[in-house]
Amino acid sequence: MASLLFGVDKPDSGALTFAGNVVKNFSPLASIARGVALCPEDRKADGIVDDLSVRENIILAIQASRGWFKYLSMAKQYEIAEQFIKLLNIVTPSPDQPVKNLSGGNQQKVILAPLAGYEPPGADPG
Secondary structure, eight states: OHHHHHTSSOOSSSOOEETTEEOOOOSHHHHHHTTOOOOOSSHHHHTOOTTSBHHHHHHHHHHHHHOTTSOOOHHHHHHHHHHHHHHTTOOOSOTTSBGGGSOHHHHHHHHHHHHTTOOOTTOOOO
């Protein structure tokens, strides 16, 4: 059911109404635009890159949505990661901590941060 709501699966029949509107576009990108995010059941296989740091995992999704030619400087990456860490209370000693060393709940926060459609202030350097 969750993968249907997020747009990974397409419905065979019936209709889905979200915020009073019938959903016609079933895709993860359309779902994110609607404010719907999904934390995969197997977060280690489908949600995080466990050999990358907390910062790299957060920035990976943001950078993909911005486009690879709108590269975020290293200073901006740290600024954004620190803002998400603080906003979501991600328990980590540093943005450079490998995400595989975090608890499951904190790994979920890292996954959901950029998928929730929220960009911290200053995320777009212009």
